[in-house]
Amino acid sequence: MVDENTPTDDTDADWGDAMNEQEQASAVSPDSLTESAVDGTIENEKLDVILDIPVSLSMEVGKTQIPIRNLLQLTQGSVVELDRLAGEPLDVMVNGTLIAHGEVVVINEKYGIRLTDVMSPHERIQKLK
Numbered sequence: 001m002v003d004e005n006t007p008t009d010d011t012d013a014d015w016g017d018a019m020n021e022q023e024q025a026s027a028v029s030p031d032s033l034t035e036s037a038v039d040g041t042i043e044n045e046k047l048d049v050i051l052d053i054p055v056s057l058s059m060e061v062g063k064t065q066i067p068i069r070n071l072l073q074l075t076q077g078s079v080v081e082l083d084r085l086a087g088e089p090l091d092v093m094v095n096g097t098l099i100a101h102g103e104v105v106v107i108n109e110k111y112g113i114r115l116t117d118v119m120s121p122h123e124r125i126q127k128l129k
Helices: 009-025 030-034 068-072 121-128
Strands: 057-060 090-094 097-107 110-118
Touching (some): 009 110, 097 121
Antiparallel strands (some): 057 090, 090 097, 097 110
């Protein structure tokens, strides 16, 4: 008996292919950001401490504001209009901070997101002001 939630080898292979594609497209690795040469040695212990801290990654399809009266009237099948057009990129948020935009992809009936535009650290700082 096969559990519906258990990934098959094909699913793993497709996700593996997607991850390999991502790695090949990425020119900057996390290790390259943590390494600095001091007297010919690589000093990455300082950032190693934070590299395993979990963060909350979320994708935002859109937003809307409605009065509580309308919220309480929502039932199964109700449609809520969002502030985005169909086909617009989603916002990728880390701990509530916008870091990228992306598009939804489906691989073997599972959702994922392909990052289309990653904000530079300078752009992220400008958004905080």
